[in-house]
Amino acid sequence: MIRQEMKVEKMKSDMQLTEQRVLDALEKLKTERSEFNKDLMKKEGDIEVLKAKMDEELKRMKVKTEETINNYSKEVQKIQDLTFTPIVAFKADTVTDKSLENNKVFVYSNIIINIGDAYNKDTGVFVAPVSGLYLFTAQVCINGNMKVYAGIVVNGRLISKTAIGDKSWWKCYTIDAITAVEKGNEVSVKCTNSCDVSDNLGETSFAVNSFSGILIHKTV
Structure with a gap:
């Protein structure tokens, strides 16, 4: 137990x-x-x-x-x-108002080419659509026994100038300029000095006054 x-x-x-x-x-x-x-x-x-x-x-x-x-x-x-570089080019000829006056812009009324629509035939002024290097040329024809000064102007600054005149015969003279232009700058051809209102530009069917320009290279 x-x-x-x-x-x-x-x-x-x-x-x-x-x-x-x-x-x-x-x-x-x-x-x-x-x-x-x-x-x-x-x-x-x-x-x-x-x-x-x-x-x-x-x-x-x-x-x-x-x-x-x-x-x-x-x-x-x-x-x-x-x-x-965009294509910007123009050429115009035939000056309607041929009378001369100091600082008067030559207005070329007949547009031959205007790519970019930057030249104004009513004012004779080209307004740069883009900044860049441009080439401008102008042909200025005057009557005989005259002497005047003309040039290409950018925003009021004379960048290319020449003396034009002949004692007996009317002639055409060429002005050119390669220059840097900023967007919005105004370019024109002017009678700059010794421009008597009694004188006139010369023009015939064989030779006319003209103004042209082209953008060579665009800059930023």
């Missing part, structure tokens, strides 16, 4: 020990699970931080790339503007 009781006590002790071990194992699992969840949350937080940093870096790279592309496009456009 005593032995039986001892066996029961031992079984009871073993069961309690086993139960405790199970409880300890469960508690350990609970603790490990809690630690795992904490570690997982930390990793998730780290991932979110990393994701935010990557998003910020991608945004920065996108802005930088767009800026680089924009600057590159501007450089390409600048090169295209420098290499492409």
Whole structure:
């Protein structure tokens, strides 16, 4: 009977020990699970931080790339503007009002060519549509026994001038100028000095007064 009781006590002790071990194992699992969840949350937080940093870096790279592309496009456009020269050319002849006067603009009313539509036949003035290097030429014909001074003028500045005159016979004289002109500058041919109102330009069916110009190279 005593032995039986001892066996029961031992079984009871073993069961309690086993139960405790199970409880300890469960508690350990609970603790490990809690630690795992904490570690997982930390990793998730780290991932979110990393994701935010990557998003910020991608945004920065996108802005930088767009800026680089924009600057590159501007450089390409600048090169295209420098290499492409539009056609600007005009020629007009026949001066309707042939009377002379100091600083009077010669108005050539008959347009032969006007690519770019920059020459005005009503004023005799060419207005540069683009900045660049231009070539201008003018033919001025006067009656005999006269002497006057004429030239090509850009925005009021005389850039090419000549003396015109002959004691006995009327003649035609050529004036030319290669010059840099800014967009919007006005170019014309004027009688600059010794232009007496009693004198007149000469013109026949064989020789006429004329004014022409052409854009050689565009500048930016």
